[in-house]
Amino acid sequence: MPDPIDATTGKRLSRREVLAAGGAAVGALALGADPVRAATAAPYRRRAPARVNVKMFVFLGGALEVMPRRFKDWYERSHPNVTIDIYANSNTVGYPLMVAAKRQDPTKPFVNMGFFNAQTSAQGDLDDMWQVLDYGSLKNAKDIYPAFKRGNRKGIGIGADQLGLVYNKNGVRRVPRSWRDLWNPDYAGQLTFFDYYWQAVYAAARLNGGDLRHMTPGWNLWRQRAKQQIRTIVTSNPQYVQVLTNGTASLTSYFLGTATQWIRQGAPLKYVVPAEGAISVPVYLQSVKGNTPQQTEVCQDIIDKMLTPTWCGGWMNTTIEVPANSKVKLPAEFARMAGFQKRTIDRLWKPNYQVVAKAIATWRRQWDQDVKGRI
Amino acid sequence: MQPEPGETDPRPRSATPAGRSASVEPGVPGLLRPLAGRRADRRRFEWRGYMLLSPGLLVTSFVFAVAMGILLSYSFREFVDGQIQAGHSTATWRDFLTSSFAWSVVGTTLKLGAVTVVFAALVGYPMALALYRLRRRTLRYLAYFLIFSPLLTSVVVRSYGWALVLGDGGLINNLLQRWGFVDRPVRMLYEFSGVTAGLVHILLPFMIFPILSSLQQLDPILEESAADLGATGWKTFRRVIFPLTVQGLIAGSQLVFALAISAFATPALLGGGRVQVLAGQIYTDVGGLDWPKAAVGSYVLLVLALAAIALFSVLLRAQTGTRRATWEYSR
Numbered sequence: 001m002p003d004p005i006d007a008t009t010g011k012r013l014s015r016r017e018v019l020a021a022g023g024a025a026v027g028a029l030a031l032g033a034d035p036v037r038a039a040t041a042a043p044y045r046r047r048a049p050a051r052v053n054v055k056m057f058v059f060l061g062g063a064l065e066v067m068p069r070r071f072k073d074w075y076e077r078s079h080p081n082v083t084i085d086i087y088a089n090s091n092t093v094g095y096p097l098m099v100a101a102k103r104q105d106p107t108k109p110f111v112n113m114g115f116f117n118a119q120t121s122a123q124g125d126l127d128d129m130w131q132v133l134d135y136g137s138l139k140n141a142k143d144i145y146p147a148f149k150r151g152n153r154k155g156i157g158i159g160a161d162q163l164g165l166v167y168n169k170n171g172v173r174r175v176p177r178s179w180r181d182l183w184n185p186d187y188a189g190q191l192t193f194f195d196y197y198w199q200a201v202y203a204a205a206r207l208n209g210g211d212l213r214h215m216t217p218g219w220n221l222w223r224q225r226a227k228q229q230i231r232t233i234v235t236s237n238p239q240y241v242q243v244l245t246n247g248t249a250s251l252t253s254y255f256l257g258t259a260t261q262w263i264r265q266g267a268p269l270k271y272v273v274p275a276e277g278a279i280s281v282p283v284y285l286q287s288v289k290g291n292t293p294q295q296t297e298v299c300q301d302i303i304d305k306m307l308t309p310t311w312c313g314g315w316m317n318t319t320i321e322v323p324a325n326s327k328v329k330l331p332a333e334f335a336r337m338a339g340f341q342k343r344t345i346d347r348l349w350k351p352n353y354q355v356v357a358k359a360i361a362t363w364r365r366q367w368d369q370d371v372k373g374r375i
Numbered sequence: 376m377q378p379e380p381g382e383t384d385p386r387p388r389s390a391t392p393a394g395r396s397a398s399v400e401p402g403v404p405g406l407l408r409p410l411a412g413r414r415a416d417r418r419r420f421e422w423r424g425y426m427l428l429s430p431g432l433l434v435t436s437f438v439f440a441v442a443m444g445i446l447l448s449y450s451f452r453e454f455v456d457g458q459i460q461a462g463h464s465t466a467t468w469r470d471f472l473t474s475s476f477a478w479s480v481v482g483t484t485l486k487l488g489a490v491t492v493v494f495a496a497l498v499g500y501p502m503a504l505a506l507y508r509l510r511r512r513t514l515r516y517l518a519y520f521l522i523f524s525p526l527l528t529s530v531v532v533r534s535y536g537w538a539l540v541l542g543d544g545g546l547i548n549n550l551l552q553r554w555g556f557v558d559r560p561v562r563m564l565y566e567f568s569g570v571t572a573g574l575v576h577i578l579l580p581f582m583i584f585p586i587l588s589s590l591q592q593l594d595p596i597l598e599e600s601a602a603d604l605g606a607t608g609w610k611t612f613r614r615v616i617f618p619l620t621v622q623g624l625i626a627g628s629q630l631v632f633a634l635a636i637s638a639f640a641t642p643a644l645l646g647g648g649r650v651q652v653l654a655g656q657i658y659t660d661v662g663g664l665d666w667p668k669a670a671v672g673s674y675v676l677l678v679l680a681l682a683a684i685a686l687f688s689v690l691l692r693a694q695t696g697t698r699r700a701t702w703e704y705s706r
Binding site: 248359 | 454455456457458470474475476479538542543544564565643644647648649651656659660661662663664665668
């Protein structure tokens with residue numbers, strides 16, 4: 001006869017615990033309660049909860065780390081059996097490590113849960129990286145806007161940043177207003193991009209008769225204009241802000257949240273919502289496949305707690321992102337910002353990130369050849 | 376120990392500084408010992424050498440072999456629709472070898488390595504000579520510290536430092552504009568010249584050290600003899616010092632070239648996307664999950680490094696041969 005296993009914790013039960021569970025079940029039957037729940041809950045209550053360690057992926061960078069770190073402190077205080085390790089990096093750098101770990105041993109994920117942007121979340125779908133979340137058991141999921149819930153229930157949104165135009169107030173003669181200004185000769189030699197910025201190509205494609213599945217007009221345009229327009233391509237945020245503030249380049253397209261943080265730190269920059277609409281970049285909370293049942297339970301609980309108006313609002317305040325929870329109240333400062341206006345939100349471009357993830361190799365090759373290779 | 380005629384020098388080349396051949400060093404006491412005893416000594420020396428070498432060699436060769444094996448396997452896979460495909464194919468190799476962009480990156484990488492070596496040699500040789508000539512100990516230590524200080528700081532910090540110096544609003548452009556040499560900033564940052572300047576500074580110690588090592592092996596009597604025979608300072612340098620230290624120069628060039636073609640941080644930070652090198656391309660491919668392409672790039676970089684090492688080794692061997700011939704002739 002196989003040894004009895006505790007369904008809640010997955011651990012073997014001792015003979016004494018089995019007897020206690022049996023007694024509890026009999027007692028429960030006599031009182032008309034659910035005997036299965038009573039049998040499994042009785043020994044679990046009597047034992048100190050097992051220690052669980054969870055590694056959380058958070059975005060690297062001052063303001064992006066604030067809310068997760070505060071949450072970690074709070075959660076560890078209120079759940080003494082749980083420890084949370086934070087792994088801070090960009091999705092671009094950290095995600096390949098997750099893939100490598102999964103290939104090596106699918107039961108030992110590199111991180112257990114964390115924050116992932118829409119593109120990485122879509123890439124994770126292709127790599128079968130994420131666990132399906134039980135939206136029904138997430139108490140706060142009912143307050144989350146439908147746009148932040150994923151069809152496959154792999155992850156749930158906590159907020160959304162947006163990509164628009166960022167310029168140096170002292171470096172341009174005319175304030176940029178449109179995506180077209182990125183290839184406008186008035187800004188020749190003043191442009192900088194992050195390495196592999198397919199969004200610039202997407203904007204060019206969309207405004208010239210193409211779309212996400214038909215990017216040729218965008219590639220054609222940048223093939224012709226890259227040399228004339230782009231001064232430099234950067235690979236890190238510190239480099240980005242340095243280039244934009246020291247006069248090397250004056251115009252780019254980047255995140256509202258990051259640009260606002262730079263502005264708060266004193267950079268002479270300004271964020272503009274392009275006339276045609278900004279590009280939406282939702283951020284999702286994901287639980288990673290390969291977690292132990294205990295880790296899965298804790299990750300689901302962490303995600304649920306992060307969706308509360310308190311923590312979701314905290315994420316909004318520090319990262320300057322549109323909150324996913326409908327009960328979060330916008331501070332007056334945010335309500336005045338162009339990026340948070342209803343008109344802006346209604347006109348956001350929402351690319352299909354599944355298409356983006358599938359096209360990454362082809363687009364990157366074209367980016368290297370047609371854009372980077374020509375500047 | 377002097378080798379017998381027709382017998383190879385038992386000491387490995389690396390045992391003498393900067394690969395100097397032992398055959399040029401006079402010293403005969405070993406010849407007075409019986410041949411069998413000397414052979415036993417040699418065997419003992421070799422055995423100990425192998426024992427000392429084996430742990431490090433095993434670890435590095437094992438890690439290297441495993442890593443290269445995995446990379447080789449990945450290089451014969453394909454990245455399609457955001458996924459590494461299961462089957463093996465030569466498509467990734469074919470794409471790389473037929474891509475004009477890939478070849479332009481290879482060209483830039485080689486050019487960067489060559490130009491860095493030339494400038495590092497032009498700057499490094501006189502500095503090594505100056506260090507060799509310095510007699511005051513305090514000054515010599517200060518000079519050592521200044522030259523080797525780049526190795527004490529992070530390459531990222533050094534590269535950002537160069538970005539502040541070379542930028543449009545940086546120190547050099549400020550001075551050039553203030554003194555009226557130029558009207559508008561000269562573009563140095565995010566250009567090939569900026570990356571070269573940064574790399575030469577960072578890799579200079581790797582050029583200076585082997586040259587200095589060669590210089591320190593020079594017998595001072597050679598210079599004195601040249602002077603006694605009426606040679607000018609320039610002639611002594613040209614005919615005596617330089618030929619005897621060219622091995623250090625080649626060894627330094629080998630190091631600097633290998634490090635320059637595999638440099639990642641400096642080209643990324645000072646090149647600003649305008650200077651595309653293989654190491655940077657491999658990094659972006661890894662980040663983009665196109666591991667097959669990154670694996671192909673890694674192999675191409677390895678082949679370039681091996682080819683360069685082979686070339687420099689041939690030069691070194693030729694130089695050693697010349698010196699040995701000179702020594703034999705003079706004997």
